[in-house]
Amino acid sequence: MSDPYSLLILPGDGIGPEVMAEVVxxxxxxxxxxxxxxxxxxxxVGGASYDTHGTPLTDDTMALAQSVDAVxxxxxxxxKYDNLDFSVKPERGLLRLRKEMDxxxxxxxxxxxxxxxxxxxxKREVVAxxxxxIVRELTSxxxxxxxxxxxxxxxxxxxxxxxVGINTQRYTSGEIRRVARSAFELARKRGNKxxxxxxxxxxxxxxxxxxxxQWVHDNEYPDVELSHMYADNGAMQLVRRPRQFDVIVxxxxxxxxxxxxxxxxxxxxxxxxxxxxxAPMANGRPKALYEPVHGSAPDIAGKALANPIxxxxxxxxxxxxxxxxxxxxxxxxxxxxxxxxxxxxTADLMGPEGGTPISTAxxxxxxxxxxxxx
Numbered sequence: 001m002s003d004p005y006s007l008l009i010l011p012g013d014g015i016g017p018e019v020m021a022e023v024v025x026x027x028x029x030x031x032x033x034x035x036x037x038x039x040x041x042x043x044x045v046g047g048a049s050y051d052t053h054g055t056p057l058t059d060d061t062m063a064l065a066q067s068v069d070a071v072x073x074x075x076x077x078x079x080k081y082d083n084l085d086f087s088v089k090p091e092r093g094l095l096r097l098r099k100e101m102d103x104x105x106x107x108x109x110x111x112x113x114x115x116x117x118x119x120x121x122x123k124r125e126v127v128a129x130x131x132x133x134i135v136r137e138l139t140s141x142x143x144x145x146x147x148x149x150x151x152x153x154x155x156x157x158x159x160x161x162x163x164v165g166i167n168t169q170r171y172t173s174g175e176i177r178r179v180a181r182s183a184f185e186l187a188r189k190r191g192n193k194x195x196x197x198x199x200x201x202x203x204x205x206x207x208x209x210x211x212x213x214q215w216v217h218d219n220e221y222p223d224v225e226l227s228h229m230y231a232d233n234g235a236m237q238l239v240r241r242p243r244q245f246d247v248i249v250x251x252x253x254x255x256x257x258x259x260x261x262x263x264x265x266x267x268x269x270x271x272x273x274x275x276x277x278x279a280p281m282a283n284g285r286p287k288a289l290y291e292p293v294h295g296s297a298p299d300i301a302g303k304a305l306a307n308p309i310x311x312x313x314x315x316x317x318x319x320x321x322x323x324x325x326x327x328x329x330x331x332x333x334x335x336x337x338x339x340x341x342x343x344x345x346t347a348d349l350m351g352p353e354g355g356t357p358i359s360t361a362x363x364x365x366x367x368x369x370x371x372x373x374x
Contacts, residue, residue: 004037005323006068010045010061013090014296015306015360016074022308022364023072023315026332029368030319034328041068045097046076046090046296056093065097069281070288070322072315073097075296094291098138101287103276104175105182106136106255107317108293110242110262110272115340116349119267127242127265133190134248134262135183136255137175138276141205143252145170169205171251176212182277183249184221189326191246193225197234197254209251231258238262269294270307270348273314275321288322290314300347304359307346309336312367335370339363 009024011017030036043049043061050056056076065071076090086092097103112120112130120127145168153164180196187194196213198206210228217226229237231254237244238261250258263272272294278287292310300306313336320329340349344366347357358366 004039005070006039007041007318008061008064008068008071009040009042010071010073011042011048012045012074012076012296013047013078014075014298014301015294016046016076016296018301018304018306018360019292019308019311020072020074022360022367023311025364025368026312026315026371029371030328033372036323036325036328045073045093047078047081049093050081050084050088050090054088056088056090057096062096062100065101065289066287069283069285070290070318071097071101072311072318073289073291074311075292075294077296078298080298097289098276101276101278101289102139103278103287103289104137104139105179105277106138106259107186107275107277107321108134108136108255108259108262108272109274109317110134110259110266112266113271113337113340115337115343116267116271118351119349120265121267122239122242122265130242130265131190132242132245132248132262133186134250134255134259135179135186136259137171137179137249137251138255139252140171140175141252142167142169169203169251169253171205171208173208173212176209177216178279180213180216180249181220183247184216184224187224187247188221192223193227193246195227195229195234195245195248197229197231197248197250197258199231199254200228201230205251213249234258235261238265263293268307268348270310270346271313272310273317275314275317277321285322288318290318290322304361305347305357306360307348308360308364309346309367312336312364331371331374332367335367338370339366342366 011020076094081090110132112127117124117128148167150165153159183194198209200206200210274293276289316329316332319325
């Protein structure tokens with residue numbers, strides 16, 4: 001057995017516990033069949049933590065997240081918590097994890113499995129074979145810049161309502177360079193192409209972004225093909241000809257928008273994993289949080305309808321990026337593809353022809369069977 005990989009599992013709210021249960025089964029399979037050893041701890045986050053502790057993330061859970069090799073998170077939130085004070089809403093737990101772990105590179109793959117190409121809103125010939133990775137800067141930019149807020153605007157008599165809302169787009173050279181390095185490193189393991197997206201034509205922060213990404217390329221990654229594109233054109237190109245891209249690197253705001261647009265090219269949010277990575281720890285592994293893109297879907301929680309694939313593929317990303325088990329990650333991804341090609345569908349993947357969907361647990365079992373069959 002190898003040295004154990006330490007994992008903190010945070011199932012969260014809604015369908016989070018259901019999909020995470022299938023991930024736990026997959027982790028057990030790799031322990032039994034591949035000799036991998038996992039030191040697993042579990043904790044509460046989001047509404048589940050608020051219900052028990054009165055806070056969406058306790059200090060003890062935060063400390064544990066800082067100490068492990070990787071954190072796996074299910075989902076947080078739900079209408080039950082809509083009237084809570086902003087400071088204790090379930091999403092604050094997730095944001096605290098990202099901030100205090102300094103997870104500055106958010107990886108959002110958009111891969112269209114051939115068996116699901118007809119589920120995309122675009123034509124099959126446009127999306128078949130799609131495999132994009134969007135690297136979004138996660139800890140700076142307009143979501144964090146100061147000054148910010150809503151203020152009285154008494155000095156402008158022409159302002160009906162008398163208020164002004166302010167958000168500041170702010171980036172430093174260091175913040176841009178570190179996320180650019182992440183993108184170039186990832187591109188070297190894929191198609192060796194990076195497209196950097198910003199708005200250098202109208203924003204000074206965009207000019208700095210373009211210059212610093214170019215500097216990192218010229219001085220550290222000249223072997224990787226680099227192109228630049230305005231983010232609005234990037235949005236159009238994602239819909240027009242998405243397979244032209246390999247790795248896209250962009251800022252926090254544009255990354256938020258572009259990654260959601262790319263997600264819908266694949267046909268279902270239930271299929272999409274994500275990773276948020278930070279600086280290397282003492283053991284050389286990056287601080288890391290892995291989670292599906294989908295939300296907590298409280299309307300189907302407890303009904304065995306949830307699709308566990310996004311959460312399972314998030315664990316595949318952990319195998320690849322935290323544990324350097326790329327072959328194992330590829331095997332798990334192939335198992336998912338095999339099961340889909342065989343026609344297995346959860347409720348969210350049922351096409352117009354209808355049929356009987358399989359349960360959350362049954363999808364997990366099918367994936368385990370495909371892994372065992374190789």
